[in-house]
Amino acid sequence: AQKITQTQPGMFVQEKEAVTLDCTYDTSDPSYGLFWYKQPSSGEMIFLIYQGSYDQQNATEGRYSLNFQKARKSANLVISASQLGDSAMYFCAMSPHYNAGNMLTFGGGTRLMVKP
Amino acid sequence: DTGVSQDPRHKITKRGQNVTFRCDPISEHNRLYWYRQTLGQGPEFLTYFQNEAQLEKSRLLSDRFSAERPKGSFSTLEIQRTEQGDSAMYLCASSPPSGSVDTGELFFGEGSRLTVL
Numbered sequence: 001a002q003k004i005t006q007t008q009p010g011m012f013v014q015e016k017e018a019v020t021l022d023c024t025y026d027t028s029d030p031s032y033g034l035f036w037y038k039q040p041s042s043g044e045m046i047f048l049i050y051q052g053s054y055d056q057q058n059a060t061e062g063r064y065s066l067n068f069q070k071a072r073k074s075a076n077l078v079i080s081a082s083q084l085g086d087s088a089m090y091f092c093a094m095s096p097h098y099n100a101g102n103m104l105t106f107g108g109g110t111r112l113m114v115k116p
Numbered sequence: 117d118t119g120v121s122q123d124p125r126h127k128i129t130k131r132g133q134n135v136t137f138r139c140d141p142i143s144e145h146n147r148l149y150w151y152r153q154t155l156g157q158g159p160e161f162l163t164y165f166q167n168e169a170q171l172e173k174s175r176l177l178s179d180r181f182s183a184e185r186p187k188g189s190f191s192t193l194e195i196q197r198t199e200q201g202d203s204a205m206y207l208c209a210s211s212p213p214s215g216s217v218d219t220g221e222l223f224f225g226e227g228s229r230l231t232v233l
Contacts, residue, residue, distance in 0.1 A: 004158075035221070037224075042226060043205060043207075043226050043227045043229075044224055044225065044226045044227070045159070045207065045209070045222075045224035046224075047221045047222070047223070050221065091158050091159070093158075102147070102149075102164060102172075102211075103149070103161045103164055103172055104151075104159075104161065104222065105161070106158030106159050106160070107158050108156075108157060108158050109156075109157070109158050
């Protein structure tokens with residue numbers, strides 16, 4: 001079984017600063033995918049970034065980067081230059097396959113609040 | 117390009133009533149998923165369709181829950197004899213055929229919020 005743990009229920013960050021949201025995972029499968037989604041108050045889950053278990057490089061997408069440490073089973077999200085619009089819930093998730101988002105297992109989420 | 121749409125967005129019902137939610141995926145997506153999200157929690161997987169075939173069902177999907185995707189396009193999720201514990205946001209997501217994207221990203225709708233009184 002796969003499990004995702006997000007230990008930070010809430011985080012504050014000053015506008016324009018960087019912030020790291022923690023995510024650890026547990027799986028016995030050698031092949032898996034890791035995702036981060038953003039959920040604003042409107043409710044829609046917005047895909048941010050993906051990391052495959054076999055990917056050698058850390059994933060980056062604009063201001064988002066994923067700090068993937070396979071041996072430690074961690075997949076932390078780094079948001080650089082925070083903006084007020086980044087205030088939302090952030091979910092780390094895992095899929096059972098390297099290249100498929102089927103049947104994601106989500107963590108409990110971290111609420112990020114950006115201060116002006 | 118329209119995204120995933122869900123209807124209704126909000127539903128208030130009395131305990132014991134039946135409710136049905138509809139999801140229209142992105143048109144070229146053959147895979148469709150239902151998730152349930154309770155307040156303050158992450159979404160939990162309920163079921164997965166590839167075209168019209170229901171390939172996976174979570175143990176969370178009790179016999180009061182049934183999902184269909186009869187023509188491989190839109191899907192419905194019905195809850196019979198609703199209970200207060202069914203109160204949650206029901207999220208639908210879709211994705212294109214396997215191999216056609218790099219990441220397997222899921223595209224989510226805005227959800228249908230159910231309140232059972």
